[in-house]
Amino acid sequence: MAKDKMVDRVAGIMGTPEMIRNIGIVAHIDHGKTTLSDNLLAGAGMLSKELAGNACWTDSDEEEQERGITIDSANVSMVHEYDGKEYLINLIDTPGHVDFGGDVTRAMRAVDGAVVVIDAVEGTMPQTETVLRQALKEHVKPVLFINKVDRLINELQVDGQEMQIRLGKLIDHVNKLIKGMNEERYKAGWRVDAAEGTVAFGSALYNWAISVPMMQKTGVSFQQIYDYNKSDDPNSIRELADKCPLHEVLNDMVIRFLPSPLQAQEGRIGAIWHGDKTSPIYKSMINADPKADLAFMVTDITMDPHAGEVATGRLFSGSLERGMEVFVSGTSRKNRIQQVGVFMGPKRLEVENIPAGNIAAVTGLRDAIVGSTVTTLEGMEPFESITHASEPVVTVA
Ligand code: GDP
Numbered sequence: 001m002a003k004d005k006m007v008d009r010v011a012g013i014m015g016t017p018e019m020i021r022n023i024g025i026v027a028h029i030d031h032g033k034t035t036l037s038d039n040l041l042a043g044a045g046m047l048s049k050e051l052a053g054n055a056c057w058t059d060s061d062e063e064e065q066e067r068g069i070t071i072d073s074a075n076v077s078m079v080h081e082y083d084g085k086e087y088l089i090n091l092i093d094t095p096g097h098v099d100f101g102g103d104v105t106r107a108m109r110a111v112d113g114a115v116v117v118i119d120a121v122e123g124t125m126p127q128t129e130t131v132l133r134q135a136l137k138e139h140v141k142p143v144l145f146i147n148k149v150d151r152l153i154n155e156l157q158v159d160g161q162e163m164q165i166r167l168g169k170l171i172d173h174v175n176k177l178i179k180g181m182n183e184e185r186y187k188a189g190w191r192v193d194a195a196e197g198t199v200a201f202g203s204a205l206y207n208w209a210i211s212v213p214m215m216q217k218t219g220v221s222f223q224q225i226y227d228y229n230k231s232d233d234p235n236s237i238r239e240l241a242d243k244c245p246l247h248e249v250l251n252d253m254v255i256r257f258l259p260s261p262l263q264a265q266e267g268r269i270g271a272i273w274h275g276d277k278t279s280p281i282y283k284s285m286i287n288a289d290p291k292a293d294l295a296f297m298v299t300d301i302t303m304d305p306h307a308g309e310v311a312t313g314r315l316f317s318g319s320l321e322r323g324m325e326v327f328v329s330g331t332s333r334k335n336r337i338q339q340v341g342v343f344m345g346p347k348r349l350e351v352e353n354i355p356a357g358n359i360a361a362v363t364g365l366r367d368a369i370v371g372s373t374v375t376t377l378e379g380m381e382p383f384e385s386i387t388h389a390s391e392p393v394v395t396v397a
Pocket of ligand 1: 027028029030031032033034035036147148149150151202203204205206
């Protein structure tokens with residue numbers, strides 16, 4: 001699908017918060033976050049299938065690829081069909097090999113759900129714990145993708161049964177971490193559960209994934225997965241990828257089990273805003289009301305050679321439109337919004353209006369910094385500043 005067609009479809013769904021999922025992909029370095037992102041973009045027609053698995057999607061623009069430039073922190077909007085309905089997935093990328101903690105922390109402020117990627121062979125690592133902790137702190141719900149299952153099968157030479165046991169142990173371990181970090185959320189049902197469908201596993205490199213719901217739908221069994229991976233026929237793994245495409249399994253899981261802004265905003269606002277819970281702005285934020293006062297949280301600022309500073313963030317209440325006059329927390333003069341847009345890979349595309357519940361990119365906020373609250377309501381209590389969870393590592397018996 002061409003990018004310009006995609007923008008029309010994206011704009012069409014943006015006003016229906018029930019059909020939106022704002023998500024981030026988080027992982028320990030080298031566990032496969034970039035390869036997974038490539039797959040999702042290829043699945044949405046935004047990157048050729050041949051490139052998925054060996055190209056960084058933030059390099060997908062031809063010119064940028066030639067010049068070797070990687071855009072620092074971008075987000076991308078994709079349309080995915082589930083159960084005959086079209087959903088909008090706003091995926092916020094979290095590259096951050098340099099400033100890992102900081103990037104993840106900011107991204108978590110913008111989203112409602114997180115896909116936690118873990119290498120099946122390495123298991124959970126320190127950064128897996130950090131990202132999980134940050135997600136829970138920000139009231140961002142996790143689902144799990146266990147990646148590199150091909151390595152588990154081919155390098156570690158486990159048999160089908162051993163593969164299942166290892167995956168089960170990994171899931172148990174993640175649940176112990178969640179419980180240790182935030183028992184309240186754990187008890188509220190934020191555990192990951194293979195039978196329920198909040199866990200998928202597969203290989204981002206070979207473009208396949210499976211979950212229990214997908215096994216039921218496709219009839220593909222554990223043993224078959226194992227056999228496809230073990231086969232000497234190079235076409236075998238492609239057959240598996242055709243039967244169980246990674247992007248479909250992942251996006252289905254995201255849509256089914258991660259909350260829409262309408263479901264999420266009450267919990268998220270509770271975690272990041274400490275103002276009066278009887279006030280109209282509180283009500284409009286938890287209801288993602290597009291007609292109320294504006295409440296926009298800036299989570300990233302990048303430089304655009306043409307448009308200047310672009311502020312990206314999460315819109316909790318109201319609608320963003322060109323020409324709006326807004327207050328920026330911590331400053332006294334008003335700023336005027338010049339352009340509002342969404343990201344498609346590295347490209348920012350202008351739209352007329354962005355309603356509450358979305359991730360948006362705006363220009364004209366001269367006084368904004370990362371962490372600013374942007375609002376039309378004079379004297380609004382700003383969002384909590386973005387801090388990085390740095391408690392000690394949880395010990396799991
Ligand atoms: P990131 O640092 O989390 O973004 O990880 P990358 O996506 O860059 O992947 C790190 C390395 O692992 C690369 O060499 C990938 O080709 C490789 N990789 C990613 N996914 C898989 C997988 O499913 N199986 C195998 N065998 N390798 C993978």
